[in-house]
Amino acid sequence: MLENPYPPSYGNKFLNIQERIKSMLDRIIQNETAFADKDAYKAQTNTLKVQLRTLEQEIKEKKLPVIILFEGWGASGKGYVIGKTINCLDPRSYKVYSTVKATETEKRLPLMHRFWNVIPEKGKLCILDRSWYQEIVPATLEDKLTEEETVERMDMINVFERQLTDDGYLVVKIFLQIDRDEQKRRFKKLLDSKSTNWRVTDLDLKRNRNYEKYFVEYDKMLEYTNTEYAPWVVVNSDNKYRTVCEVFKTIITAVNDKLLSRTLSIGENPKKKVPKEIFTMATKAPLSLIKLDKTLNDDIYTEELKKQQKRLSKLHQRLYAQRLPVVICFEGWDAAGKGGTIRRIASALDPRGFEAVPVAAPEPYELNRHYLWRFWQHIPKSGHVVIFDRTWYGRVLVERVEELTEEKRWRAAYQEINEFENNLFESGILVLKFWLHIDQAEQLKRFNDRMNIPEKRWKITAEDWRNRDKWEQYETAVNDMLQKTSTDFAPWHIIENNDKKYGRIRTLNIINNTIEMWIEKHS
Numbered sequence: 001m002l003e004n005p006y007p008p009s010y011g012n013k014f015l016n017i018q019e020r021i022k023s024m025l026d027r028i029i030q031n032e033t034a035f036a037d038k039d040a041y042k043a044q045t046n047t048l049k050v051q052l053r054t055l056e057q058e059i060k061e062k063k064l065p066v067i068i069l070f071e072g073w074g075a076s077g078k079g080y081v082i083g084k085t086i087n088c089l090d091p092r093s094y095k096v097y098s099t100v101k102a103t104e105t106e107k108r109l110p111l112m113h114r115f116w117n118v119i120p121e122k123g124k125l126c127i128l129d130r131s132w133y134q135e136i137v138p139a140t141l142e143d144k145l146t147e148e149e150t151v152e153r154m155d156m157i158n159v160f161e162r163q164l165t166d167d168g169y170l171v172v173k174i175f176l177q178i179d180r181d182e183q184k185r186r187f188k189k190l191l192d193s194k195s196t197n198w199r200v201t202d203l204d205l206k207r208n209r210n211y212e213k214y215f216v217e218y219d220k221m222l223e224y225t226n227t228e229y230a231p232w233v234v235v236n237s238d239n240k241y242r243t244v245c246e247v248f249k250t251i252i253t254a255v256n257d258k259l260l261s262r263t264l265s266i267g268e269n270p271k272k273k274v275p276k277e278i279f280t281m282a283t284k285a286p287l288s289l290i291k292l293d294k295t296l297n298d299d300i301y302t303e304e305l306k307k308q309q310k311r312l313s314k315l316h317q318r319l320y321a322q323r324l325p326v327v328i329c330f331e332g333w334d335a336a337g338k339g340g341t342i343r344r345i346a347s348a349l350d351p352r353g354f355e356a357v358p359v360a361a362p363e364p365y366e367l368n369r370h371y372l373w374r375f376w377q378h379i380p381k382s383g384h385v386v387i388f389d390r391t392w393y394g395r396v397l398v399e400r401v402e403e404l405t406e407e408k409r410w411r412a413a414y415q416e417i418n419e420f421e422n423n424l425f426e427s428g429i430l431v432l433k434f435w436l437h438i439d440q441a442e443q444l445k446r447f448n449d450r451m452n453i454p455e456k457r458w459k460i461t462a463e464d465w466r467n468r469d470k471w472e473q474y475e476t477a478v479n480d481m482l483q484k485t486s487t488d489f490a491p492w493h494i495i496e497n498n499d500k501k502y503g504r505i506r507t508l509n510i511i512n513n514t515i516e517m518w519i520e521k522h523s
Contacts, residue, residue, distance in 0.1 A: 041241040048248040052088045063122035069131040072176030075186035076237045094125040108382040110427035116376035121368040137217040161230040170258040171230040176237040180211040231267025282491035284482040292498040301501040308508035309348035323382035332436030335446040359390040414484040421490040431490040436497040
């Protein structure tokens with residue numbers, strides 16, 4: 001008998017591999033009789049097709065976003081099952097994605113970046129032929145990940161799936177299981193035909209020869225990521241007619257549970273409960289204690305601006321050479337000076353290596369996805385800088401104050417944002433966050449200046465005046481934001497910006513000092 005291959009750090013007790021295989025084969029034999037009649041089985045599938053088509057309309061009407069992912073062994077029938085599934089559906093309601101090994105460009109971005117890009121709009125389905133789980137088992141055995149790296153990736157996936165399901169997504173995870181001999185038989189059949197032999201690679205054959213090693217890793221993965229909000233369903237795939245039926249039943253049950261707001265009844269118990277990570281915070285004083293009397297005369301400002309911009313220009317070259325990406329975030333009061341500060345930073349950067357992203361109210365297609373989706377579109381690749389003029393913090397500021405998002409969701413956003421920024425940080429991206437602070441008197445002065453100067457009048461809107469009337473509510477929201485999202489890996493910097501000249505130099509100095517330390521850390 002083999003020893004238990006699972007390290008204690010996984011926190012679960014597992015059957016050894018020979019027992020698991022024997023148990024699996026016993027179940028296959030027991031089920032074979034029940035599904036021996038192919039015609040009866042097809043009749044059952046046709047009934048399920050009708051239910052699936054009916055549910056597709058409910059998915060659309062109730063704006064339920066659905067992700068169905070298929071994992072499993074090579075030659076386990078993923079393509080066949082996906083084909084049967086989509087034949088039931090309106091082609092306008094779904095997209096199918098086939099996940100292959102990450103390209104060199106994708107490797108330069110955070111692990112989950114390419115998967116955030118494919119999440120569906122509300123009311124639509126995304127079907128994945130392999131998924132983010134390709135970053136676990138194949139990577140563990142073929143890219144020689146350490147146990148710590150593997151667990152880190154699975155934690156990242158658990159967070160990703162929890163964020164989606166908390167936002168109303170349904171994630172259905174199906175693993176197609178076949179044994180080693182069956183896989184070998186299917187490979188041989190494919191290789192014997194000139195029209196299909198291209199589908200079997202040397203890597204496929206190598207995986208079959210090392211079946212037990214992959215089985216161990218798949219089992220760990222299934223246990224660790226079998227969560228209560230996104231449970232796994234393992235389907236024995238030895239009989240393709242039964243497999244399709246079981247997949248249809250799984251999808252139908254999961255959709256019905258979600259539409260009726262029930263706990264998902266698919267998958268096997270026990271389902272894992274994933275605790276939310278507790279981050280170390282960098283405490284910030286409330287805005288009312290920030291003194292705004294700091295100023296800078298014109299001569300010193302001009303001299304310091306040239307000095308800091310020249311310094312930033314050189315640092316940008318070093319960032320590019322060392323392939324280190326940077327995200328710079330700006331939030332602040334209306335008329336606090338974000339645009340002017342961003343211009344002084346941008347003018348020091350190589351235009352080929354940075355992007356400035358102005359964030360306005362989300363478009364309808366953005367509202368139809370998780371609110372973080374649109375920000376994942378602008379994450380910088382290595383060596384590049386992205387500057388956000390307003391950010392994901394709109395969820396806990398304007399959306400909170402204006403009651404555009406239900407309280408449950410904006411309160412959950414503090415944790416989600418910390419997880420998002422931690423994901424960036426752990427992926428090697430420096431995150432710099434600035435709150436540009438002014439008082440009410442200074443804001444009123446700037447509003448009046450904008451009203452009285454024709455070329456600046458476009459900057460002031462009725463909404464700015466309306467927001468000003470809610471100053472106290474916004475100040476409460478900002479203070480909560482600073483306390484709950486100023487982490488040790490992405491702290492907030494409060495910039496005293498009553499005097500724009502002082503604020504710009506202080507901001508540039510913080511950026512330069514932090515980038516310098518970041519470069520040294522990664523040298």
